[in-house]
Every structure is written in structure tokens, then in C-alpha cells.
Amino acid sequence: MPISATAEAPASIEATSLDERVERAAECVAPAWPLHSFVTANPLAGFEAWHFEDAVREAGSLFAASGYPGPDVLRAAWQRGDIDDKLLRCVLDQAGYAKSPKALLGWLKRKASSAPPASRVNGAEKRVNERLVKWLTVFLDEGQAEWPMPGREKGFYAAWRSLAIYDRQIPGREHLAGMPLSASAAIEWLIGDQTDLAQYELLRDQFAALPGWVGRIKQRIESDDAWQRDAPISLIDYAAVRLTLLYVMDEPLQARHDSSNDESEADRVAAGFERAWEQTYRDRLVSAIRASSEESEANNDDSPDAQWVFCIDTRSEVIRRHLEATGRHETFGFAGFFGLPMQYELDSADAAEPACPPILNPAHHIRDQVADGCETVGGRARQWHRLFRSGWRLVNDLKHNVGAAFHFVESSGPLYGIAMAARTLVPRKLRALRRRFGAHFPEPNHYCAPDLDGATACEDESLPVGLTHQQKVQYAAGALSLMGWDQFAPVVVFVGHGSESENNPFASSLHCGACAGHRGGPNARVLAAICNEREVRTDLKAQGFAIPEQTVFLAGEHNTTTDEIELFTKGTDLENTDRLQGIRQDLVTAQHGAASERGRALGTLGSSQAVRETGRRAGDWSEPRPEWGLAGNAAFVIGPRWLTRQLNLSGRCFLHSYDWQKDPDGSLLETICNGPMVVTQWINNHYYFATVDNAVFGSGSKVTQNPVGNIGVVQGNGGDLMTGLPLQSVAAGDDDAFHQPLRLTVVIHSPLGRVLEVFDKNQQLAQLLSNEWISVVALDPQEELTPRDVRQHLQDAALAVG
């Protein structure tokens, strides 16, 4: 039964202000982050108040998109046994389809080939887009063009209006001179006589016609960054330009009313397959957890030599398993920003980057400073970075210069030729060379320490620099309690993660999502530094965290391409100790295991080759698939490690540590559900939609992508901004899907009542659950882990009350 909050929206649109109507009309488009800070968000975020199936249908007709896996993908899953046959027949039967799965798949296939989605493109919208796209591209550029659009500081509508009068590609441009000077006056003048509802529908079509650029505008407005302040654009600006174009080009100023969507029948069948597929996965996961956890719980009492905290990222599951297998290592899962809402300014960077999930706003600005004892290496590295940057800047300058470029090309040509040959023919050797060179000029992670107290001067004063003592204690205690910590080993390592790839516009989509698409090393360093402070330890002890005197907190970074874990030990007591030596050996063993397991999914066989091959992928500029990222993600397990310790979850699960016994009032669970769980749902939906319709919800094949404006990519000769993951991130080939598009299953190890309470208290979460964007299973420890469908129980409870 759909909860159609937004379905009723048109009615409540009456008697709203223009601002509000525009805002509401644009809700159908999700914000699009710039590619340097990729965020795997739900492209249908604006529809989350709808039932999944309604949202998919509505978005399908707005964007001419598909919302379910195609018949080939479903057939493959069914034939592989990933869709349980009995379950499938049962689900289809309930939906009223008596035919066999095979017959239904054949019918779906015929249906799909008879109506290509491109036939649903609206002519007037396309004509307007053709004239608008070039202006949006130059207005929203962030420093790629040397000669920026003139007059951007006036705002989009005004800047456009003063240029468009010269634009011979706009038929009827002579009418532009008579248009009002302000954007809202223009809208009022053009459609002020229409009813509020008609206005809303017309505006919504305008936003849905160009979802890539509109998404970019939305995120730019939300972030209110320096670019937006220098060249402001509003949704009203966009709408005014579009409507003006419609007007001068003599196109009708009214919403298109599509003939009703006849895809719905095919969608219903596909939805049946999808549900059966998800149910199969869920059943297998839950029963495996139940079967294995009994023995696991029993032998869980040995005291570990080292404890490791990894990000909840699905890739951590693999490396954790292999690390645990090497010895007495205990591992935990925690959001990879380690609970620190901050922006971080790396020593080598021009600007601070956000280092917390996009659902939070950074509250602190933390900077690198050269660590004690690292002055020599730090000074050398800094000088090198500066020289390198200046050199690149000069090269760029020369390339663009009218007088200088011609000879520059000739005198640098031989170097480009050599570099091209080396990068193409010997990528692995080149990487090895770079690493050897990098040992002398290391990354800031290796010679810097976070300036926790904000002692160094900082130009950007929008945020407090550094942390107070209370804040340090609060963040440390928050992190430790959320993980349900019992006892502390002599070494505790916080491990952030980042990916390594070359020539990859989507590099940030492979970094840590919890760190806003950046590497997680700095966050790990900050938390480790906090926990090593003597005064913080004293206060933590007072709060009941018995951290032994000799325990050392370390930071590290997991390279998710090669599965290598780097430890940042410079300046710590552990440097050059035997203990550290042993740990490093275990890390190498774990790397071999994890790399060969993950290599299998990339087509590499044999563990001896695997590490070599991942190194090649990390350093090869012709590699469109350096790693699989979070592809395959399907479930989020909230509970202690012993629950899943015996299982190989194939890198498909997010794992968050949680001990229900340390959370009597359910507040920790509530935090996990509101934070990490929502983020995993975003990631899961992003992968889902980018897989089922890569043209509309993804960014298409890397092979024909064209980077634009330092913010994203377009396809081929330009057009709408492509948002979302590229085809190569979710598919092994054009005809070879890889990611399995399953909606997220959340498994929570906690008494059912407490879970119900959390969902009851948080309407947004309840909405996600009851609208089937996610499924939640509670494994009640007080009832021998009997699985409980939380959606069912929530509905029953609502009925009982009702």
C-alpha cells in the first residue's frame, strides 16, 4: 500500500509562493555533486516519500527511464539460482501471473525491444535544451575555461539575457529585449496567468528535461561555495531562462501530458522477479548468520594482540576476514570518517576538503602540521610538492597561451611521446619507480600530524580551527561506545581507506564515501592522535573506558585497489619494534589473500599474480576498472563481529559493530540507523539505479566520456551533464552486468522491541522501510536469533493502534 505523500503534492501546491512552487517542482531531480567529491546518493531521493514502485513509475515517465533490471539480467540471476525458483513462482503467483518464469522473461524481452526508450523524447524540450545547454555549460564551469562567460557575477538569468541577444542560434531572439530584467518577474510575466497547479506541472517538466545540469545547480546552491558566491545561479534563474526560450521560440508554455505509461505491466512482472531475488538473498544471508554464529560466539573470548577499526564499506569485509585469519586480530566496523564532522586541509592541498558524510556539515577545520621529528623529510617533501605544482601550472599556462603554445608543443613533444609510451607499455614498472621515488618525497600522511589544537594560522575562518579538549573527549567516547568496546589490546589501529587509480575521473567514487569521496587516512590520524593524548585518556577513564597505559593508537589507510594497508607510525612509540614488524607481516599475508579473492571478480586467477595485477591496475592509465568499488553491495549488518565471523560475505555487506547489551535505551542503535544506515541506503540505491538505467541514472561508458568544467562529465560532444557511476563501475562489459541490483537488506542484532522503537521514533526511517526502499530484519538475541521482518511488525503495530 503506497504512502503517497508527494502524490498529493499538486493539491497542496495551490496558494504557494513562486519560490516554493519552483522549489517543489525541482524536487524530482536529485542534487549532483562535483566529481572531485563524488557522493553515491539516491538519484530518486526526491521520491523517497513515495512507495518504491510508485517512485520508479513516476520517475520512469518523467525521465523516460527504466527502474528495474532488464530481462537478460533477471534471466541470468534466475538461471544461476540467485533467484530461488520456488520462491519466484510463489511471488509471481501472488501477483496474479500464472505463466512460467521462462515465458514471462520471454515476454519481457519482446516488450523491451519493441519500444526503445529514446522514442519517448519530447521535441520542444529537446529544442530548448539545444539552445540552453551551451550556456549552462559555460556558466557552471569551475575554472576549466580560461575565458569565462562574461557577466557571471550578475546571476544566470541576467548574464544569459545580456548575451542571448547576440545568439543567432535562438530563433526569435529579437523578443528578448522586451523581457523583464529579473528572473522572477520574467516567470510571473510569462506564466503568471496560469493556475498554481498548471505552473507547478510546467515547471516540473522544465527541471526534469535536463536533470544533470539541474542536479548540479541544486547541489551548487546547497553548498553555497565560492563559485556559487562568485557566479550565483538559482532554480528561478534556470526556470526563467527556459520559459523565456520556450516563449521566444514560440513553443507552447504548458506541461506535456504524456499518454499514460504503458510500461507498468512489464514493470510489475520485473518487480516480481526483483522481489523474489531480494528475498532469496535475504533468506540465505539470515540463515547463514544464524547457522554460523552459534559456534562463533563460543570461541570469542581470547584476548587479541591488535584491534583494528575499519570503515563499514563492503570492501572492508574482505580484508577484515583475511586479516583475522592471520592471527589474534580483532576487527571492528565503523563509519570511516570515525565520527569526526570536519573538513581537513592536507599539507599538500590547495584547499580544505570535507571529510565527513554529506548528511553532516563539517563543524571543525583541521590542518596538517609537520610532525615532531619529521622536519627534514617534511621540508623536502613540501619543496618537491611546490616545485611540482608550479611546473604543472606553467605547463598549463603555456598550453593555453596564444603566442607560446605553438613552440611549447614542439619543444615538449618528445617528452610527451616518451611519457605516453612508458605509461602505456610499462605501467607496472612505472608505478614501482614512482613508489621508490615517493619514499623520498612522501605523502603528508607520513610526515604530518593533525594540528588538533588549531595552533597554526589559517586563512579560512568560516569554521573553528582545531578542537577543544571537551570536543576531543566527546568524539573519542562517542566512537568507542558506538562500537561496543570491551577491552583494549596493546595496539589499536584506525584504518581509513582510499583507492588508487590513474586517469580516472571517477576516482573519488572509489574513495571513502563517509569522508565525502576522499581518502580516509586523515580521519584515522585525527582519531588516533586524540586517543593518544594523555589528558583525553584520563577523561575517558572517568567515563568507564579502561584503556591500559601501554595501549597505543595508530592510524592507517587501506588501499582498496591493492588491499595494501599502510600504517602511519612516524613518531610513535611503536616505530621499529618487533611487534610492529609482526603486524606488518600479517598485513602482507592478508593483502595476498584479499587481493586474490577480489581479483577473481576482475578475471585474475591465482594468488601469486593477484598482487602484481592489482598493482598494475592501480598504476595503469588505460584501466577503466581499477577495482569494483562497492559493486555487489546488498546488505548492512549491525551487530557484533562474532555474528558474521565464520562467513565469507563476498564483499557484499556493510558491517557496523554494535553491542545491544551496551545500549539499554537504544540511543546508539538510533544513531547508527540515522547515520550509517541512511548512507548505506544511498549507496545501495545509487548502485541499483546506475545499474538498471545507466544512461539516465549513471554516466554511461567511460570510453566516450568528456570531462567538463572540473565538475563532471558529458557524453561525446556535450549535452546534459551525466551524473552517477559510469557503466564500467557496474558492468564487466556492455553485455555483461556485474553489480546485482538488490535493494538493501538491513540485519540488526537487537531485541525486536528496541528496533521497532527506533523506527517508530524516526518517521523518515519508517518511511524508507514501509515504502520498501530497504528491508529490515531483526535477529532477536533474546529469542535465539529468530528473524523478524520489521516492516511487517511495524505495520501490524500501526494497525493495532489504528
Place this chain on the structure above:
Amino acid sequence: MSHRVVSPMPESNGARLPRLTAVSSILVWSLFLAASVLLAWSVTRAEPVWQGPMLLIDGLTIVLWLAVSFFSGIVHVFSRRYMAGTRRIGLFFARLLAFTVCAAAFVAANHLLLMTLAWLGMGLIMAGLIGRVEGWRQAQAAKAFARRRFLLSAALLASGLALLGWLGGSWNVVEVLDWLASTDTPAALALVAVLLIAAAAIQCALIPMHTWLLSSMTAPTPASALMHAGFVNGGGILLTRFAPVFGAVEWSLTLLLVLGAVSAIAGKVLKSLQPEVKRQLGCSTIGQMGFMLMQAGLGFFSAAITHLILHGCYKAYLFLGVGERLHHHTPRAHREAPPITRFSSLIAGLALGVVGGWLFLVLTGKGLTGDTGLLLGLFVGLTVLHSTRDVLGNLSLPTAVRMLGVPLTFFPLIVIYALVFNGVRGVIGGLPGVDHPAALSPVHYIIGSVFVTGYAVIELGWHQNLAWLYVKLINLSQPAADTATVMKREYYAY
């Protein structure tokens, strides 16, 4: 401890590549090896290595074989990973191979008909690569647009060469050129020159025939690399082969010079407006091809050949590495060059610029007699001048680097260029008419001052607020109709 496996992901077969991809890579690299051997052999003798009714293997052929097989070989190896998993990958490699064969045949053709057919073949294959994605409407429109242009250029070439063959009474390149050297210039030769220049202008995407190039980004990235490093050079090679024709029709070189200069300047200015990286690269190619034809127009055909090879390295690299071109900038970090008015750095820049230009002229032996080579020295001087101003103005650098950086990096680079240039000239120098610089004329002074003025205007930013000019240039750099994917739904990856 063994773990129980839960719902594993399907194992990938690692996108197996058809055998053709390996075969064609091996063939192309074999051509590279063969050309290297031939090069070593050919420098020891003055005569062409081989001269038959169909093929002519001389210095120019060998140098260009080396270049085309190098670019194609790199693109092959790159594509084996980059294109893995794409549909019809065998066809893609077949096209790469066929293009390489056509290009190799073109530079070795001794028969006018073979030359025309190879030219046509290169065009049709390139059009096929532009339209590689069959289900993508915009790619098909771009393919059709490019193909129309290439057919036109092939028609122009065919008529030019037919006329030339008819006048000279032979279909053989060498015989026709021999005839030309031994006779008074017939009036109809002017028409041949114009037809050849027109064919080259289309292939080199000179303005106003540039739109096909700016609409060609539907081609896979490695195919674009091959297009910008190989295909567009066809025009320069054609003109070099028939250099005596232009030597005989004096004003045709001036025409070439002016055409080239317009595209050189316009290409660079158009580039400065583009937020799309591939379109920037396209505009840059227009400019560089313009410059290459300018060099030819100045009478330095061997400099033009050197330029198109070095530009090929540069542009292929930038295309293959196009994924690196996304950086997080802040508006303030988007640096402004030190003002041209800063006196000290300007003086230092001018001084080093003159030294650099002089070094270039001495090492390459150009312009020493006060001919058009001086104009080429001017461009070297501008490069050094600009770098000096930039480096001196960069206060974040240590003083030693600021003072010595430019002489220590740019002067060696000029030496390397001179080595390459002298090498190319040494190998192809025996060709008729490839090196005959003209005396400086008013046209040359005008063009020289246009570039210097352009440099100053852009440094001062005077053009930046000319709204009408901005709009005109933006529209001039738009791709052809319906080749941009303005509706996401029309994008189709296969």
C-alpha cells in the same frame, strides 16, 4: 579457518579479447620495427629505398611510417585494456588496423589513384570510428556529418590530382614532380594548388571547415587520439609531397600562410572558451594544424612535418589522459598571470626570449639570412618570454629555481627540438621543394605583429568583456546539429 560462502558474485571471465586484437597489435608494431630498420638503412644513401609504379619508399615515407605505427601501436595497446568489454571490439581493432594500413599506403603512394583511394579510405574509416556506437543517434549524426566532409575532401583531392596527372601526362608521383621541375609553370597549376589546399584544409579542420572535428567526440577516446595524432596530419603530408606545386605557384604559399594563421589564432582563442576538455583539445588541434600549415606557407615543409609528429605525441597523450583533467579549483586559486606591465620580469623575459629565439635559429639554421624563418624564431621567443614571466612571478619557488629554472629547462628543450628537426630534415631533405624559405614580405610582418598583439591583448584581458565576440566564438565552436546529447535518454552506450 574456512569461511562459509554466502551468495557470491558471479565470476568474471575478465572480458576475453578476440585474437584479432593481438594480431593487429603485432602487425602494427612490426611496421614500427620495419620502419626503424629502414630508417637506419636509408640514412646511408641518397636515393629512395624503393621506387615502383605503386609505392615510393623514401625518407618522408619512412619517417611517417615510424610516426603512424608508433601512434597506432600505442593506441592498440591502450585499447586492449581501455576498450575491454565493449561490444564489437574486434571491429574496433579491425578499423584501427585498416586505418593504419591506409595511412601507411597514403604516405608511400607513388600512384595518384592509390593516393586518392588511401585518402578516401582514411576518411571513411575515421567516420566509422566516430559512429562506432551504433545505437547512439548523436554518434550516427556526427558520423554522417564527418563522412560528408571527408567525401568532399576526397573529391577535391581526386580532381586536383587528376588535373595534375593530366597536365604532367603521368599518374606517377615522381614522374609528375620531375615533369614539373623541367617545365614552365602552366596556368592550370594554380587550380591544382587551390584544390590540394582545399582538400588539406578540410582534413586539417581549418576554420571554417572545423566543425567535423568538434563534432567527433562520439568516437572512443583512443580513436580520437589516433585521429588527432594521425588523421588530421594528412593535409600537411599531402602538401609536403607536392611542395614543388606550391613553389611554382608563388601566391599559393601566401594563401596557405594566411589560412593557417587564421586557424592558429582562432583555434587558440576558441580553446580558451571551452569548459569541455575534449572540445578544448579539438580547438587546440585546429590551432596547431593552422600553425603547421603556416610553417608550410613560410616554405618550411620539413618544419611542418616535424611539427605534426611532435604535436601528435602531445595531443595523443592528452587525449589518452583525458580522465586526469578534473581538478578541484577555488575561484581565487584560479591564478592570474603576473601583469605584463611588471617591468623587471618583462625585461628578463624579453632578454631570455631573444636568446631562446636566437638559439633556435642558429641550431636549426633557419632565418639566418633574414628570411621567413625569423617568424618561427618569434614563436620560440614568445614561449620563453612567457615562461620567464611566469616563473619569475611565482614567489612560492626558491630563488634559485626562479632565476635558473627557465634557462635550465627551456634551452635544453630547444636543443632537443633542434635535434629532432635536423634529423627529420636530414632524412626527408632530399625531397624536391621542401625547404625554400621566402624573403620577408609585408604579409609576414603583418602576421608577426598580429601574433604579438594577440599575445599582449590576451595577457591584458582586454577581450574578456566583449559580449558579442564571446557569443560569436561560442557559437563558432558548437558541434554540428543533433550531434550533442542534450537529452540523456538519447544516450546509448552500445
